[in-house]
Amino acid sequence: MSILDYILGSRKKTANVAKDRLKLILAHEREEGGPDYLPALQEELLTVIAKYIPVDKNNIKVSMERKGDFEVLELNILFPDQH
Template sequence: MSIMDFLFGKKQQSAQMARDRLQIIIAQERATQTPDYLPTLRKELLEVLSKYVHVSLNDIQITQEKKDGMDVLALNITLPETGKKRPVNDAD
């Protein structure tokens, strides 16, 4: 850093400014946007789980909350009683 940069300040690069602005926009979107992906996530989880155990869409509960400034996605899956597992196909 030269004395001129110190006195007059170094102009921030446009790429860095764009990056900073994008980070602000993304943070605002995350804070204000509702999680539209949850229904799709629930459906895809059901598809994967049904390969191993018999569960219905009502057996999967998904909640999203903020804890200590972080987004927390919690899954609660009610599994059937033991002994009711579906056979796993070895060909998959």
């Protein structure tokens, strides 16, 4: 299954109202004892995204998962209504 099919499939059924939304996923597979970039990277990436779209901190859902040397950061950004 492709990443696009996975994301489309996992969209909540309530997401029927067509809204502009952006999902950013960072998956980092670290070597033993390697530095943890994700927290700092998350802030900087959001700053870049905010240059393209009005990002409201209340409309960002952040989730982090870890399994062994693998960590996944997921940012779900809902754009404010433009009309």
